[in-house]
Amino acid sequence: MRAWYIAFVYVLMCAIVYADEPQEDKKKIFELSANNVTSQGNVVIAKDNAFMLSEDVYMYADKITYNREEESALLEGDVRIYRGGSLFVDATRVDMNLKTKHTILQPAYFQNENGMWFSGQEVQNTDKLYTFKKAIVSGCDVQFPIWHLKSSSGRYDSQKEYVSAWNSRLYFGSLPIFYVPYFSFPTATERKSGLLSPELGSTSREGFVYIQPLYIAPYKQWDMTLSPQIRVDRGYGGNAEFRIADEKNNIARLNIGYFRQYEEYIRDYSLLNKEIFGFEAEYSRAGLLEPLFKNYKDHFYTSIMYMNDLEYKRLQKLNGRYSTRLHTSRINYFGQSDNHYIGMYFKYFSNLAQASNANTFQTLPNLQYHHYLDTIFSKHLYYAFDVQSKNITRHTGYTYWQNSINVPLGVNFSLFKDYVNLNGKVDLFASNVSLNNYQDVLDPFSRSRIERSAQYAYANYEIGINSDLAKAYKHFFHTIHFEGIFNAPAYRYVSDMLSNQVYGAYSELAENMSSAALQAYWNPNEIIDFSSAQPRVDLKLSNYFYDTKGRELFFYRIYQRIYTQNQALTQNQSLRQEIGINLFDGLSVTTNLFYSYVAKSFNEASVAASFNKFGVQSTLNYFFRIDSQALQSGTYNDIANRSGFLRGSLKYDFGYFQFSGNLGYDTQNNYFKDWSVILSRDIRCFGIALKFAADVRPILTTNIENPIDTIANQYIKVEFRFVPLAGIGFTQRLQNQ
Incomplete structure (x- = not known):
């Protein structure tokens, strides 16, 4: 009902004729004029285009009678009152006393800039309290409103900024459809506490559903919404959302939810949880520490959610939808200057499809320092520097702390008048892993207990060549980009725990063991990607076509990774192609195609099309994927390892x-x-x-x-x-x- 103030706020005559605050210290503005003005003692009579200005209120009438001694005015005929160009009041008779601040309008019609209007048979004002009788409110046509409200009486308190109405009936045309014996609502544009619109429904599974939000706003800095609910055949509960703004008007939000299900409902549907609960916290702020450092920018972000059941999110609304079984909670902070970057990241992963997340690795925290790409000795030589420290933990199983350093050193040259760019890079990397709770973990190759620490270091070299060409034609503009990158290890050192034999042994175990049994073995893939130490070639080609106005008409991109010494890894790589078509105004089509050499067919594809013209808005998305690794290992199952969906609007x-x-x-x-x-x-x-x-x-x-x-x-x-x-x-x- 908060929005009802839009109609009734214009009932207050103090906002029309004079301000509510004391005027002793203000310079009063008064003016009276007309085509025909006569005076009889203290009484001034203005006729024909009569106009009166009192402070910031403009009043027009057929006749204005003003008593200078009593400071009273009587406006008769076609009375119109304006304030600030946005307020419109229409009445037949207005009797006001500027000294006692008492005003009577008979009858009164008010309208705001949004077309909302109010009509009352009589409105009276004494100081800051207004009363009205037989009021009608609507936002529709005045003569034949589709809907309108009728109230027998009411009052407005301008100090508390609230309207109270009695015997209110909502009409659809001439048909009454809803009755409220009494209600009150705020008239100020500022937030006010009160009831919000309820959610009502009925289901065969939950029975009648009623959710009634209550909005509480005691201070400008914060507010909250309490939403108790009952689902007659299922249970009861509610949500509480608390919001607070900092000095930069960034909003921090905390939501807590609880729902208790009836025993019979749990038994009928074999549900896991009797009590459903959870919480969410979100906050984002830029410039947290910027005032303390010169040329420094930073950002803090947190998004945390915990719930014991998927229903926690759905129960917040009558028809709430939430199907995501995986969720990541984050607390991130980063700061940067011209050359330096620091970051701290916390990540917590939860999967409601699992009975427990005790075996899930969590990053608490990941610390990073990065020196941005910069030149050294020559404009053709560049380097960067990156240091990371990760604490990977979980409730059960081994955990570890990993520290790593990465230093890329490179050189870049342009050849043939900048038509070709040639670059080379040496990537230096070193990492140390220290384990905890590892005493019962076995090496998958030797089947003995693993060691506490492992080291890994490599020096990879990379040679790349690329070219960007562009040419304008009569009806279109064309650009093309070629790129080839060769990457191979120049030096590699690994501890026994990260050797190729351990990677191979673990892969064999993963094909034949259950996930529960596999927990007893050390997994090197969680530390370092085995493929990163393999020689490879990346080939890329991009084409773009634009019309003469710069609108993209067509693009085609193709990418392939080839492992030069490992055919099995190459077969697991797909030939990726992207095609985009925008030849017609309003029609857009984008396609991604992944060709699998193992399946000898496309193992993944997506198509996204949209059309927006002639009043039609439509979208079509298609996606399918098959598991190439399962296909290669011989364990492929068409039901378990294939997925696809189609979505349209x-x-x-x-x-x-x-x-x-x-x-x-x-x-x-x-x-x-x-x-x-x-x-x-x-x-x-x-x-x-x-x-x-x-x-x-x-x-x-x-x-x-x-x-x-x-x-x-x-x-x-x-x-x-x-x-x-x-x-x-x-x-x-x-x-x-």
Whole structure:
């Protein structure tokens, strides 16, 4: 109901005729004029285009009678009052006393710049308290409003900035559809505490659902929203969201949620958790320490979420949707100057598809110092410097602390009048790994207990050549980019724990062991990527075509990585191609293709198309992927190692109504993941929408072997929008499986 103040704020005559604060120290402005002005003692009568100015309020009337001794004015006929060019008041008779601050309007009509209007049979004001009788409020046409509110009486307290109304009825045309015996709402543009629009619905699985948000704003710096809810057949709970602003108006947000499910509901659907709870915290701020250092910029960011069930996010709304089983919580800070960069990163990974995340590696923290690319001795010679320290921990299993240094040294030359660029680089890297809780961990090659520490160092050299060419034609502009990079190790040192034999032995174990049994063995892949020490060639080609106005018409990019001494690694690499087409205004198509040499076919592809013209807005996305490694190892399963989906949307305004719809289809398992169809109609003051939708949601169950189950949810939602007051909707779920 907060938006109701837009209509009633113009009831207050202190904001129309004089300000509420004391005027003794202000210079009063007064002016009275008309085509015909007569005076009888202390009474001045102005007729024909009568105009009166009192401070910042402009008043027009057919006749104005002003008593100088009593400081009172009577405005009659076609009375119009303006303030600041945005306030409009229309009345037949206005009787005001500038000394006692008492005003009577009979009848009164108010309208703001947004078209919201208020009509009252009589409005009276004494100082800071206003009363009105038989008021009508609407944002529609005055003569035939689609909707309007009728209140028998009410009052406005300008000091507390609140309006109270009695016996209010909401009409759709001439049909009454809602009655409220009493309500109050704020009139100020500043935030005020109060009830927000509720969410109402009914489902076959949860019964009647009622969510009632309560907004609390005691101070300008912070506010909060409490949202208690009840789902009659499922349980009860609520959410509390707290928001606070710092001196730079960056908002910190904390949300806490709790829901308790009934025993019968848990038993009927074999659910895992009786109590569902979680919390979220978000805050982002630039310039945290900038005032302390010269030429220094920094940024702090945190996004933390914990929940014991996927339903924690869904229960925040009536039709909340959340299907992401994996989530990463982050706390990051970085600072940089012209040449230097420092960073500190915390990452916590959670997977609700697992019974426990105790074996999941967490980065708490990762510290980094980086010296940006800079020249040394000559403009053709460059270097950079990077140091990182990572604490990789978890609740069970071995943990480790890894320190590493990386120093790239390079040279760059331009040849053939800058048509060709030649560059070379030596990449120096060294790393030390120190383990904890490693006593029961076995070496996959020797099957003996692993050592506590491991070292790794290499010097890789790289030679690259590239060329950028561009040419303008009569109807288009063309650019082409070639690049070839050869990278190989010049020197390599590894501890026994990181040898090629250990990598190979672990790969064999991973193919034949369960993930639980594999936890007893040391995994070198978690420290260093084996492929990084293999000689390789990267080949790239890019083409771009633009029209004469600079709009991109077509592009084609191709990329291939070849391992010169390891055919198996090369076979795992895909030939990547990207194609983009924008030949017609409003139509855009982008395609990514990955060709697998193992499958001898495309192992991954995506197509994204959009069309926005002639009032039609549509998108189409397609994606599929097969696991090439599983295919190569002979363990490929078409169900487990293949995935694909199709998603599309369409929106068009037919004039009488607007249509919008979207769908998501699993092309591998042949079922609709979700779909929705919305029919809506919006005019200046009223909107209505009818939504038909369905989705498939994962839920946590007591099944240990398969903890994630799915339910199919279908529902209908109808929503009414009374512009600019508020909107209200009702949802009915049709089926759950």
